[in-house]
Amino acid sequence: MFRNTLACFIVAFAFWAQLSAEVKLPSVFTDHMVLQRNVELPIWGSADPGEKVRVKFNGQSLRVKADENGKWQVELQPMEAGGPFELLVMGKNKLTVRDVLIGEVWVCSGQSNMEWPVAASDNAEVEIASANNSMIRFLTVPKNGTQVRQDDFEGAWEVCSPDSVREFSAVGYFFGRRLQQTLGVPIGLIDNAWGGSAAEAWMPRYAFESDPELAGILPDWDKRIAAFSDEVLEKQLQDYEVQRAKWIEDGRKGRSPRKPHDIRINQHRPANIFNGGVAPILGYGIKGVIWYQGETNAGRARQYHKTFPLMISTMRDEWGQGDFPFYWVQLADFKDETDSAVEENSWAEVREAQTATMKYIPNGGQAVIIDVGEGRDIHPRNKQVPAERLARWALANQYEIEMEYRSPxxxxxxxxxxxxxxxxxxxxxxxxxxxxxxxxxxxxxxxxxxxxxxxxxxxxxxxxxxxxxxxxxxxxxxxxxxxxxxxxxxxxxxxxxxxxxxxxx
The missing domain is CATH 2.60.40 (Immunoglobulin-like)
Incomplete structure (x- = not known):
């Protein structure tokens, strides 16, 4: 009995030791991924402190030792577009990442109009049925609001197909498809969007401290958080159920009561999305970012003149790849149609702030879509036009294809x-x-x-x-x-x- 117990203990200990010693890669490095061409490419992961790690890819072989925290990173030298290749990572164990392409990588970010899927857009049936292109790859970053900076998430790259494109960002897919058709190289698209998100949530807390006008945002939020608790949330949910029941009883007139959410982990609290969604992909080789957001900040339109460019510059600083292209969609037309521009209104002021940002941000640009909105819906179904106008900016400026790209x-x-x-x-x-x-x-x-x-x-x-x-x-x-x-x-x-x-x- 003792001998059998000892044997089991040894086997279990050996298995535990093997797990603890595993070289690991974060979810941004998985099968079917696309690596950015023609730039130095950081590849990183974890291992035992001091463990020797070897990385092999497309004829390159690099060695590194994990630091005292078990973190390691290497940089692959720039490569031309091509593939598929295999990425090998070897320490006390061996990882193989298969079907890796080298091409152009763009991050597709913002709020619900960027998150809006192909399946809910114009001509969805045709767009989905025709989405057979193995040269386009998708990665979706899950929603995770937190004040603690994360270094990983649950996700994996997928090959573009009718199944995978269905719930992917429509603006992102249509943008990437146009690039792929034009350039003939692999395209990697990282969908990192969260509906209803505020620009403040996409920024680290320290960014607000650099501007006296924005610094007041943090104390206000901290007071709200201090007064919030599980008990407060439970009371709000109970009140919501009562209000919704009455709304149903009254024949569902007007809008349904809005279900309360935990403000501690939502998409409005400053730094929440930056820590949970941006931090895990920081440093991944990219060409640039396309962005569609601003509706949530309409109530603070004047402040957006500072918030938006600060968010872009901070994100670039954190990414560490210089002033990469950052192209955004200006807010579309929405609500009741009017003949003349005669009154003050917040949406017009947000558009003005978005336009002004081109003066402050190098290598930035704006796709104007004042002609494709829907008065009754904040989510225009026509996502092809915004994508085409974003693609004009990229094709003209990054890929030197002669065309008009900037609105008058x-x-x-x-x-x-x-x-x-x-x-x-x-x-x-x-x-x-x-x-x-x-x-x-x-x-x-x-x-x-x-x-x-x-x-x-x-x-x-x-x-x-x-x-x-x-x-x-x-x-x-x-x-x-x-x-x-x-x-x-x-x-x-x-x-x-x-x-x-x-x-x-």
Whole structure:
């Protein structure tokens, strides 16, 4: 009996020792992954402290020793696009990562409009059925809100297929597909989006401390968290069940009561998504980021002028790969449609902040989609157009393919009598009015600051003359300054004029 027990103990100890000594890779390195071409590529993992690790890939062989915390990292030298290859990692055990391609890697991030899946987008049946492309690979980062920086997550790369594309980011997939069709190289897409997320959640806590205006965000949140508990959440859930039952009893009139969530781990609390979703992939070789977010920050539109560029610059600093391309989608039109840009509104201010960010952020760009939104739904089903306009930025700037990529933007204004003559940059061939010959969506104001509907006409390739019989001496003009404006000015290449106001504070 003793001998059998001893034998079992030895076997169990040997098995435990073997597990404790395993060389491991995080989930960002799995079968079917895509590695970024033409850059130095960090590969990292864990092992026993001091364990010797060897990494072999595509003719390269590197050796490293795990540090005192069991962490190790090597850097592969730049490689051209190609594959498939195998990545071998050897220590006291051996790992083989199969079907690895080298190509272009883009992170697809933001809130629900980036998370929005192919299955819920326009032409979903056709898009899904035709998604047979082994040169495109997907990785989805799960939602994990936490104040503790994570170094891994549960996930794995997948090959693009009708099954795998169904729930993947539509904007991300359509963007990546266009790149793959154009470049003919493998494309890796990392879906790291969370519906309803605030920009603050994508930033580490220390980032807020660099700006006096933003620093106040943290104490406010800390007070909310201190007053929150499991008991508070349970009471909120009980109240919700009562309210929902009454809503059902009353015939489901109006919107259903919103179910409460744990604010300690949600997508609004500063640093939550950065720690849980961004930190685990920091350092992975990428070409750039595409971003679709801003709706949640509409209530703090003026603050977004600082929050958004700070978020981008902080993310780049943390990634350690320089000023990689960061391209975002400007907010679409939404809510009730209006004729003129005559009132203050938060969505227009967020769009203004997004446009202004191009002045502060090098290698950044904006896809304007003021023409493809849906008044009744904050989630436009047309995800192909935003993806195409993001792809223009990448194809023109990163891959040197000659094409117009930037929407026309306001440049300057001259007053001639009772008319304002506006000049524009990035007009391509020329400005163009869709559907009707005259520009729509302009408002004009005199010294009293009261905006009224304006008439307008195109003049030359890059000017628009704006006036109103109600304004004798104009001082300011606005275009598309509404949640859902009626606008119709484009470049001849089909890129919409960027909403603007000349009286920007």
């Amino acid at each position: 933007e306001y440049s300057s204004m001259e007053i001639e009598g009772n008319k304002a003559v506006l000049s524009f940059d990035y007009v391509g061939e020329r400005l163009y009015c869709f559907d009707v010959p005259s520009p729509k969506g302009f408002a004009i104001a005199g010294e009293n600051g009261v905006f009224v509907h304006a008439e307008a006409r195109l003049e030359g390739k890059d000017r628009i003359v704006v006036w109103s019989d109600k304004v004798d001496a104009p001082v300011a003009v606005r275009y598309g300054w509404a949640n859902n404006p009626r606008v119709n000015v484009f470049s001849r290449e089909g890129l919409p004029l960027t909403p603007f106001r000349t009286d920007s504070p």
